[in-house]
Amino acid sequence: MAEQQTKKRISFLGPDASFTHLAALKAFPDSELIAYTTIPECIEAVADNEVEYAVVPLENALEGSVPLTIDYLFHEVQQYVTAEVLSPIEQHLMVHPDNAKSDSFEAIYSHPHALAQCHKFLYYTFKNTPLEQYSSTSAAAKMVSELPERNIAAIGNEFSAQKYGLTIVHREIHDFHFNHTRFFVLSKTNHQLDNPAHNDKVKTTLMISPPKDDRSGVLHQVLSVFAWRQLNLSKIESRPLKTGLGNYFFIADVVDDEMSPMMQGAFMELAALGCTVKTLGSYYTYE
Numbered sequence: 538m539a540e541q542q543t544k545k546r547i548s549f550l551g552p553d554a555s556f557t558h559l560a561a562l563k564a565f566p567d568s569e570l571i572a573y574t575t576i577p578e579c580i581e582a583v584a585d586n587e588v589e590y591a592v593v594p595l596e597n598a599l600e601g602s603v604p605l606t607i608d609y610l611f612h613e614v615q616q617y618v619t620a621e622v623l624s625p626i627e628q629h630l631m632v633h634p635d636n637a638k639s640d641s642f643e644a645i646y647s648h649p650h651a652l653a654q655c656h657k658f659l660y661y662t663f664k665n666t667p668l669e670q671y672s673s674t675s676a677a678a679k680m681v682s683e684l685p686e687r688n689i690a691a692i693g694n695e696f697s698a699q700k701y702g703l704t705i706v707h708r709e710i711h712d713f714h715f716n717h718t719r720f721f722v723l724s725k726t727n728h729q730l731d732n733p734a735h736n737d738k739v740k741t742t743l744m745i746s747p748p749k750d751d752r753s754g755v756l757h758q759v760l761s762v763f764a765w766r767q768l769n770l771s772k773i774e775s776r777p778l779k780t781g782l783g784n785y786f787f788i789a790d791v792v793d794d795e796m797s798p799m800m801q802g803a804f805m806e807l808a809a810l811g812c813t814v815k816t817l818g819s820y821y822t823y824e
C-alpha cells in the first residue's frame with residue numbers, strides 16, 4: 538500500500554494574502570501553508586521542526602535585498618535554499634469601503650519594501666500623509682479592514698483587498714513596472730526541489746566573510762577566484778558583519794552547482810585566502 542504522503546507544512550510571512558503567501562501557494566499548491574508574523578518566525582519554524590519549509594522574501598527588483606532575511610540566515614541559522622520563486626508585484630492603495638470617498642488619510646500603512654516601491658506616487662499624491670511601516674502588506678490590509686472608524690489606507694495586492702473586503706482607490710502605484718520579488722524556499726537539509734518554472738540552470742548562494750587581517754585588495758582576490766574559473770556571479774552585495782563600522786560579508790549567487798569541480802576548487806581557494814564561506818546550497822533557477 539502506498540505510504541500515506543503526509544502533507545508538507547510550509548511557513549510563510551503572513552497573514553493570508555501577503556505576496557509571500559502568493560509565492561508559497563505557487564510553490565506548494567497542495568501543502569499546508571501556515572502564516573507567521575515575521576520572517577525570523579518563519580525561519581525558526583523550520584529550525585524547530587514545526588514546518589518542513591519556509592517561504593521568505595529575499596529581494597525586490599526595485600528595493601533590493603530584504604536585510605532581515607539575509608542577516609538571519611547569516612547570523613542565526615544554517616538552512617539551505619531548496620528553490621527560488623519569482624513573483625510579479627503589483628501594489629494598490631486600498632481603504633475600508635466606508636472611507637472609499639476620502640481623498641486624504643490619517644496615515645498609510647504597509648511593509649517597508651512596499652512603501653519604498655511606491656515612493657514617487659506617495660510623494661506626489663499624499664505628500665504630507667504619515668507612512669507607517671507594518672509587518673507585511675496583508676497585515677496592513679487586515680488592520681485597515683478592522684478599523685473602519687479610522688480614515689487610514691493600506692498598500693498591498695489585489696488578493697488582500699478581496700480577502701479583507703477593502704476598496705482599491707488607486708491601482709498600480711508602484712513607481713516602476715517589471716516589479717518582481719524573489720523568494721527563497723528554505724529547509725534544514727541541503728537538497729533541491731523542482732520549482733514550477735525551473736529550467737536546468739542551477740545557482741548556489743554563498744555568504745563569504747573576508748579574512749580578519751583586512752588587507753587591501755581582498756575583494757579583488759575573492760572576485761578573481763570566480764572570474765578565472767569562468768564562474769558567473771549573478772549577484773554580489775555586501776552586508777554589515779555587525780562587528781564594527783566598515784566590516785562586511787558578501788552574499789553572492791554563483792551560476793553553478795556547489796558540487797562542480799570548479800566550485801569545489803573555488804571553495805578551497807577562498808579558504809586558502811583566509812575567507813570563511815557559508816553555503817546556502819544549490820537550487821534550480823526560476824526563469
Ligand SMILES: O=C(O)C(=O)C[C@]1(C(=O)O)C=C[C@@H](O)C=C1
Nearest residue numbers: 555556557594648650673674718
Ligand atoms: O508584505 C508582504 O506582502 C510580503 O510578502 C513581504 C514583501 C517584501 O518583504 O518585500 C514581499 C513582496 C513585496 O516586495 C512587498 C513586501
